[in-house]
Amino acid sequence: MRMTSHFRQFLGLGAIAALFVLGGGYAQAGKKNDTLLWLTEFEPPTYDFYAQTNREGVVLAKHVWDTLIERDLATGEFKPHLATSVTYLNPTTIEVKLRPGVKFHNGDLLTADDVVFTFNWQNDPQNTKVAARSRTDWVKNAEKIDIFTARLHLKEPFAAAMAFLESSVPIYPAAYTKAQGSDGMSRAPVGTGPYRVTEVARGKQIVMERFKDYFGGVRGQAKIGKIVMRFVPEHNTQIAELMAGNADFIWRVPKDQAEKMKGRRGLNVTVGDTMRYGYLQFDITGRPGAAADPVRKLEVRQAIAHAVNRAAIAKSLQGGGTVLDLTCYPSQVGCASKSAPKYDYNPSKAKQLLAKAGYPNGFDVDFYGYRDRQLAEAIMGDLAKVGIRARLQWLQYAPLRDKVRKGEIPFNFMTWGSASISDVANSTGYFFAKGPDDTTQDAKVVDMLKKAGAEVDVAKRLAIYDEAHAVIARNVYWVPLWSYVYFYVMTDELRFQPTPDEIPHMYRASWK
């Protein structure tokens, strides 16, 4: 009964190929009923946003709740959303003035009490349901000033505050949450968002309807009347349901299957960049497990950077993606550097650098990974062309990350999604700031990132990140690879634009 994922994929493709041979009509039920049927793989463990970290939970939160500020998806600019203004009174105090007249789905009016409650409840040590305290624990406490004004007192200056307010802190209704608790919020979620939840059928689906009293704000009014998110774990089943007209939208479709559906009558296939990116990580700290490895030599790391044909791999195996030069996603605030060197694909230069490093005949090295094996193997193929014989060691994510943190792994292929936070504080600022995942421990970079993290003057902060990225790139502490892409397949009656934050914003979607 057990099958490898490759074998399953092979059989799945066979079945889908049979599906194209057999054909089958396509009914377009979504637009007629003004109901978007969206199939997705996983159900969140709970519908209380703060009690989980599941991607579907994050996606639903964007539809059911609102945040104080919102990122304009066209310009990338932060704009007040539930708030009318969010301003620093000093580096550790942020004042929030709320938009009056905003209603929760249960009819309660949004006030400063809700903002204060949201922060203080999530930071309360007695609240054991919180899944990722780091979403809110940069705030020491929140204080009500008047009915529509609240102040956030920060533990220390935190430059990424705006990005966190935008992505990680939906505002909960205080009275309802106090009465219902986390479990009650999961059974019947209540927010201010463009959609209100009308049905939670655990294990099956969640149903949302357009909230008629929605205030609009940056997100604007939703255009589609009803969204049903159904949980179907198998992609091949999702595709069959979509082709039978029992669904309107599926996402994260494997490339091979998505490409087979291109040009299919009644369907559209769209590919979109995501904030998740891949990178090659080196441990150069000289910790016991990694002490004698060639990758501690700068020339070897430079050779690896020149040896991997990132553009070709991304295009042929992923079907797209942005080739990266820095250790962050380009749209993240602070992800820029004028002086960082770039490493083009140049195998002969790579060989020269290896010879200079004392490895004219290359060397053997263990190469660790946990996902996207075919990408890892393509990297190994390019490395082999310049003489680096990588031995693939495949692990689950948790034990691999454990080993990385203990310094037992010199060279690995990892990915990172930044928790959809559009600020380098959650990419470069996390990985090179002497935390447990920092495998370089460069004191100069650590110092720069610490300063940048506390600098609330935007121009000064960006200048520090510019220099930090240049140091990281010069030393090739990582080889940033590419951003990942998602394939979305949908009825051709749906107008949908993907965004890099790995969140399909369906309140922006409409019927054609």
Add this chain to the structure above:
Amino acid sequence: MLKYTLHKLLVAALVAITVSFVAFMLLRVSGDLATALGGESARGEDIARLRAQLGLDRPILSQYWDWATRALVGDFGRSFYYPEPVWTLLRERLPVTLTLACWGLVISLAIGIPLGVLAALRPNTLIDRVAMTLAVLGQALPTFWLGLLLIILFGLVLRWLPMSGTDTWQHFILPSFVLGYYSTPAVMRLTRSGMLEVLATDYIRTAYSKGLPHRTVLFKHALRNAVIPVVALASVQFGLMLSGSVVIETVFAMQGIGQLAWESISRQDFPVVQAVLLLVSMFYVWLTFASDLINAWLDPRIRAG
């Protein structure tokens, strides 16, 4: 018989304890649970908090003892992923898997026994070979692939049956067939060999010589004796179906314990995985125990040792 029963009971209890212990230990040596649970975005402090909160910082034997003593009274702890207690999750999902397994078993017997009888009546002929091929195909075709083909044929092309979910009885038809068809060869082969053996016995010859009609000899005398081992096999097959529904439940989006086990393994939600393993192994143990007792009751030579 009492001594035999007690002996088998002791063996069953030892098997259950061994399974639970081995499963507990294996699950814990596969990496740091707190890192797995925290997920990619959990920082070091989140992981440390999780480790302390879930008692993962205590000695492993102490963790096992606590778990086993609680499990004895039906408390399997709380899921690491879902907010509900593990027992609540199992209780919600068990009916789907049991329904699927029951229908799977019915289908397996409904296909396997007639095919076995047919093959035994015409041994080594084209009919025998066709019957054997039909049955063996069931085991040769991966359930994942067969499920998808049936979805395409009956769900997409013919539009006769729903493709995924558990809302109505129609939702169970395709997955039950896939599950049942997979178990058909064992039933078919055992029926065939049993029938061949019985048909060659003296009492069948006697029955024919008394002038009894062919149908009476076949169904009243031969089949009734030939299917006794099939009944014992069916109990084991039922256990197999409970544990074997993982892939089928995933393909047909059925929220049973198979899918729960699959999701929990990938999320390293070990309290759930342990509970599912224990539950399925207990089904196996009890079904085998019951089968042993039935066999001993039917055949005195077995209980005599």
